[in-house]
Amino acid sequence: MSFFVRLSLVLALLLAGGCASLSQQQRDQAQGIAVAARSTEVNCDRADRCALDSPLRALGGQAMAESTAQAPRHYATILDEGELSLVARLNLIRSATRSVDLQTYIFDTDDSARMVIDELLAAAARGVKVRVLIDQLSAISDVHMLSALSGAHANFELRVYNPTFGKAKLNYLDYAGSVLCCFRRFNQRMHNKLLVIDDVLGVVGGRNYQDDYYDWDREYNFRDRDVIVAGPEVREMAANFQAFWVARRSVPAERLNDVGKALLRGGVPALPEASFLHPERIEWVDEEAADPDFINQAFVATALPVQSVSYVADLPRKHRRERAEEPLAGQHLTEPRLDALIASAQSEVLLQTPYLVLSKPAQKLFKNLRKRDQPPRVVVSTNSLAATDNPIVYALSYKYKRRNLRELGFNIYEYKPFPLDAPIDYRQLLPPALDGLPPVPERNRMIGGSAAGSNVRGSGSGRKPSVNGSEVERDVLRTETRPSFLGTRAVNRPLPVTRKGARMGLHAKSMVVDRRIAVIGTHNFDPRSENYNTEGAVIIDDPRFAEALAQSILRDVHPDNSWVVAPRQKPPVLSGLNYSIGKASEALPVLDFWPWRYATDYEFKPGPDCPQPLRRQDPGFHACYSAVGDFPEVDVGPKWLLVRMLTAFGAGLVPIL
Structure with a gap:
């Protein structure tokens, strides 16, 4: 048998494995089973659906009451701390009187996600209309769980966006088949994260539904950010959600092939018992979410009245192929708005993104800024290799450091894996026997400084104890890139580091322009967000709020x-030759092996002559900073070589990373 015949048979098997599906009649039958099993019992007969009396929900009502068509009124609260962001979500769901719409990219079944699922089902049982829309690639893939949720309650609906081969759970053949038959469609993901309560309160930001977004993982957590918006603009969020909900690619869970087969085979199963890894933590957060004084202090007292709010988000039509003469008509909505804001900058752009990979249009945008007589200062907060959840993407950021610094004028800061003053309660992450810390006088006290205008708890220097307190509690797929056709497991994982402890990686997607306009959303300012994912962001034109967000990023x-x-520092000899060779090597799509890179990472060394941090352009910079290497705190090993290899060969991956 020839090689080409064997290859054809393999391809046929892959596609056959991926494309096996239920008939239309079977899908209808499976959906009928789910609908018939849904409880119609409502355990509340009050007009407010027995909603929790919440000061945060009341803020939404206040904003609507104060608004007119000519003068809308909005309040906004920055959610910097992960656990507090979970508390806010739980409280908002409990306070819903009419509807809850939840849209997300990742939805796990761990402690935090299960708390949210239980609250959503409880809201449905009170009579609230609950709709949940999850992306297929990175959300719940447990067929038993999806089958149970599909028939849980008449007021609860669950849909899955863009399910590859109409399935919830993919295997190796599915991943391989997706590359062979429909690579672009497979990569077109719904990256939006949105929670809308009664069309008056909305939560937008980078957080998904998984423990590491809420500071609950003892190995690795994301430094992320959300914003709560109260006021009329939330109706635009609700309208955008509705557009996704009715989109052709949004499929009811019970109509998926594997879920439908399970329903046809055994009916709607009982919801799996909750098995919380840390019940004491569940109790703590449950109490905070029900405490009106705590909610008022954490989210209402920190809310800022803001002048102008707009929600900009892509629509499902971004994933359509338009006619050749109108290739992008009305498809891209988020990216042009953000680009226009950057282009309007006069003095400063603060940009925070976990993945610093720029498309050609983005490069052109920043080059045009750089050409001005007085270009605005561009500060970029992004991940180091030791902090990132996606080393493959970091390799491309590393490759173009020279360009980003010299040609684009960026001031780049790479997040440390063990930040000393992050908005997080470090005691949450360390086993009590190992933390070596005195008892906390207040249960809500946080080690760490506070950012003006945000709801970060406590105050202080935030020095993190250097102890061996890390423990891997479960094997988590952390990267949003998720598995590839090479296998069903994540090919990207945080790299080993030289110290033990609960580390962090940056995941926030935010921007401040001229300390006047603030952006918090899901857009990573990278080619994948531009070309493949749908994204959303809140844009707030208000100096006070913008300054609060700026201080959080700073x-x-x-x-x-x-x-x-x-x-x-330039070597005493041949510095010009080294620069020229490095620049030429960087431009090569392959074989970029030149080892002496233009830039590296530096650590500030305070002292009598260096009392304050300096900008890299300051003449005294090298006297106050010491080089710590290209990949500080990374445990050098085989995966470190991967970064070097991708630097040499990975330029072609930019459009999909």
Whole structure:
């Protein structure tokens, strides 16, 4: 048998494995089973659906009451701390009187996600209309769980966006088949994250539904950010959700092939018992979410009245192929708005993104800024290799450090894996026997400084104890890139580091322009967000709110939390030759092996002559900073070589990373 015949048979098997599906009649039958099993019992007969009396929900009502068509009124609260963001979500769901719409990219079944699922089902049982829309690639893939949720309650609906081969759970053949038959469609994901309560309160930001977004993982957590918006603009969020809900690619869970087969085979199963890893933590957060005084202090007292709010988000039509003469008509909505904001900058752009990979249009945008007589200062907060959840993407950021610094003029700060002053309660992450810390006088006290205008708890220097307190509690697929056709497991994982402890990686997607316009959303400012994913963001034109967000980002770039990327000191001889060869090597799509890179990471060394951090352009920079290497705190090993290899060969991956 020839090679080509064997290859054809393999391809046929792959596609056959991926495309096996239920008939239309079987899908209808499976859906009928789910609908018939749904409880119609409502355990509340009050007009407010027995909603929790919440000061946060009341803020939404206040904003609507104060608004007119000519003068809308909005309040906004920055959610910097992960656990508090979970508390806010739980409280909002409990306070819903009419509807809850939840849209997300990742939805796990761990402690935090299960708490949210239980609250959503409880709201449905009170009579609230609950709709949940999850992306197929990275959300719940447990067929038993999806089958149970599909028939849980008449007021609860669950849909899955863009299910590859109409399935919830993919295997190796599915991943391989997707590359062979429909690579672009497979990569077109719904990256939006949105929670809308009664069309008056909305939560937008980077957080998915998984423990590491809420500071609940003892190995690795995301430094992320959300914003709560109260006021009329939330109706635009609701309208955008509705557009996704009715889109052709949004499929009811019970109509998926594997879920439908399970329903046809055994009916609707009981919801799996909740098995919480840390019940004491569940109890703590449950109490906070029900405490009106705590909710008022954490979210209402920190809310800012803001002048202008707009929600901009892509629509499902971004994933359509339009006619050749109108290739992008009305498809891309988020990216042009953000680009226009950057282009309007006069003095400063603060940009925070976990993945610093720029498309050609983005490069052109920043080059045009750089050409001005007085270009605005561009500060970029992003991940180091030791902090990132996606080393493959970092390799492309590393490859173009020279361009980003010299040609685009970026001031780049790379987030440390063990930040000393992050908005997180470190006691949550360390086993009590190992933390070596005195008892906490208040249960809600946090070690760490506070950012003006946000709801970060407590105050202080935030020095993190250097102890061996890490423990891997479960094997988590952390990267949003998720598995590839190479296998069903994640090919990207945080790399081993030189110290033990619960580390962090940056995941926030935010921007401040001229300390006047603030952006918090899901857009990573990268080619994948531009070309493949649908995204959403809240844009707030208000100096006070913008300054609060700016201070939050500047906290992340402080020497306690980030390294500075800066040019190396010039060698005494052949510095020009080294630069020229490095620049030429960088331009090569392959074989970029030149080892002496233009820039590296630096650590601030305070002292009598260096009382304050300096910008990299300051003449005294090298006297106050010491080089710590290209990949500080990474445990050098085989995966470190992967970064070097991708630097050499990975330029072609930019459009999909």
